[in-house]
Amino acid sequence: MWYESPRTVRKVIAGIAVTGCMILLLGMWLNRAPLIVLGFVVLCGGSIFNLLFYRCPYCEKHLGRSNGEYCPYCGSKME
Numbered sequence: 104m105w106y107e108s109p110r111t112v113r114k115v116i117a118g119i120a121v122t123g124c125m126i127l128l129l130g131m132w133l134n135r136a137p138l139i140v141l142g143f144v145v146l147c148g149g150s151i152f153n154l155l156f157y158r159c160p161y162c163e164k165h166l167g168r169s170n171g172e173y174c175p176y177c178g179s180k181m182e
């Protein structure tokens with residue numbers, strides 16, 4: 104499996120999270136249940152994306168709360 108650089112993945116996840124939150128807040132503001140559901144789906148999608156792709160490109164372990172500078176498992180420096 105091919106892994107994108109953790110920095111890029113973090114940016115994508117942050118973008119998904121912000122989008123999901125905005126949809127969720129918009130849904131609550133307009134009182135539209137479908138928008139609230141969509142917001143949750145987007146946020147869940149972001150979490151799944153994180154679990155699948157936020158990994159060390161060298162040892163393929165999930166980076167968890169690592170800041171993406173160095174792998175906490177094998178110590179590799181990220182691109």
Ligand SMILES: [Zn+2]
Pocket residue numbers: 159160161162163164174175176177178179
């Ligand atoms: Zn590693």
